[in-house]
Amino acid sequence: MAYNGPNSLSSFVLLQTKSAVGAPTSIVFTGLIMPQFKSYYFNIYGFIPETNARFPGIQFSYDNGATYQASSYLQGSLNQLATTGVATVNTASTTNPRLNSGNTSNTAASGFCAEVWLFNPLGYGSAISLGAGVSSVAGNPLRSARSVTTYLGAPGINAIKFYSADLGNITRATVSMYGIFG
Amino acid sequence: MAYTGPFFVPQIVLLQSQTASNSASIVFSSTYITSTYTTYKVIYYGIYPDTDATAFNLDLSTDNGATYLNSNFLAGDLVNQYNSATLANTNSTTTLPIITGQSNNTANAPICGMMDLYNLPTAVDACVVAHSSYFLSGSSFAQSIFAGTNTAAGSINAIRFSFSAGNIASGTISLYGVKQ
Numbered sequence: 001m002a003y004n005g006p007n008s009l010s011s012f013v014l015l016q017t018k019s020a021v022g023a024p025t026s027i028v029f030t031g032l033i034m035p036q037f038k039s040y041y042f043n044i045y046g047f048i049p050e051t052n053a054r055f056p057g058i059q060f061s062y063d064n065g066a067t068y069q070a071s072s073y074l075q076g077s078l079n080q081l082a083t084t085g086v087a088t089v090n091t092a093s094t095t096n097p098r099l100n101s102g103n104t105s106n107t108a109a110s111g112f113c114a115e116v117w118l119f120n121p122l123g124y125g126s127a128i129s130l131g132a133g134v135s136s137v138a139g140n141p142l143r144s145a146r147s148v149t150t151y152l153g154a155p156g157i158n159a160i161k162f163y164s165a166d167l168g169n170i171t172r173a174t175v176s177m178y179g180i181f182g
Numbered sequence: 183m184a185y186t187g188p189f190f191v192p193q194i195v196l197l198q199s200q201t202a203s204n205s206a207s208i209v210f211s212s213t214y215i216t217s218t219y220t221t222y223k224v225i226y227y228g229i230y231p232d233t234d235a236t237a238f239n240l241d242l243s244t245d246n247g248a249t250y251l252n253s254n255f256l257a258g259d260l261v262n263q264y265n266s267a268t269l270a271n272t273n274s275t276t277t278l279p280i281i282t283g284q285s286n287n288t289a290n291a292p293i294c295g296m297m298d299l300y301n302l303p304t305a306v307d308a309c310v311v312a313h314s315s316y317f318l319s320g321s322s323f324a325q326s327i328f329a330g331t332n333t334a335a336g337s338i339n340a341i342r343f344s345f346s347a348g349n350i351a352s353g354t355i356s357l358y359g360v361k362q
Binding site for chain 1: 290315324
């Protein structure tokens with residue numbers, strides 16, 4: 001057991017911030033998953049998909065972003081309409097892990113925002129998120145969402161991408177990645 | 183409003199990280215639970231029990247772990263399996279069951295998650311919220327949304343993580359203090 005403190009420095013270290021420029025297909029973070037950080041925190045805001053009614057999603061890579069795994073996920077999302085309080089549960093995905101099931105609007109003034117936690121990607125880990133965004137369904141209600149994702153493949157994930165699962169580009173979004181000591 | 187620089191870095195300070203290896207419990211003592219912080223954050227990952235289908239509990243102590251509170255809790259664990267439209271709630275008044283029913287034999291889905299603990303050293307309004315992923319024994323991958331409090335707690339100066347039966351086979355738990 002190691003004693004790691006007291007430590008006057010923050011244990012959350014900003015590694016990189018990226019914004020969607022020119023409607024890219026994805027925002028990727030490569031070369032930043034390192035052994036000294038066991039967990040990671042992502043702050044995503046203003047996510048607007050190019051195609052209406054898509055979902056902000058994530059996928060993992062073993063080869064530092066050359067390819068991304070498109071199967072063997074288990075992902076579920078618990079959503080709640082802000083206007084009614086009614087909880088809805090998304091159809092689960094095994095190929096395109098989603099941060100919400102709210103069919104995100106491509107015309108809303110404010111995009112989907114969320115915090116995403118990635119635990120132990122070099123071992124057996126998972127990702128969880130808490131977010132909210134304007135839905136594309138009738139009346140454009142705001143939906144809050146809690147989602148969880150795990151990958152059933154071998155350990156050793158070394159890159160992550162944020163994208164519009166599973167169609168179209170990203171019109172607008174900013175994502176910041178933090179490494180967490182511990 | 184004070185200018186905080188080109189970007190604001192949250193002052194979340196790592197206090198201690200512990201890794202279980204067939205351990206009965208993981209305890210954070212009064213060395214770390216102090217009046218320096220009123221809010222703490224806990225991050226946990228890779229956690230498996232050695233006994234199947236047990237609850238992963240958080241216990242609170244006011245005497246640095248000599249004893250742990252076993253009454254006056256109000257706790258609820260909302261469970262949503264990844265492919266189900268059903269929400270299930272487990273209640274407790276004797277402990278804080280962060281997870282109920284973790285599998286001990288599913289290699290890809292240990293307990294992972296994060297927790298915020300508020301007002302531990304201030305003797306009133308201590309409460310805990312957590313969001314976790316895990317594999318529900320005999321069932322499927324799931325998420326847990328947990329909230330709990332103790333209506334009669336004094337000043338909390340130690341916390342303990344353990345399973346309701348058996349040991350913690352593996353896993354790491356890190357404790358952070360949140361500067362305010």
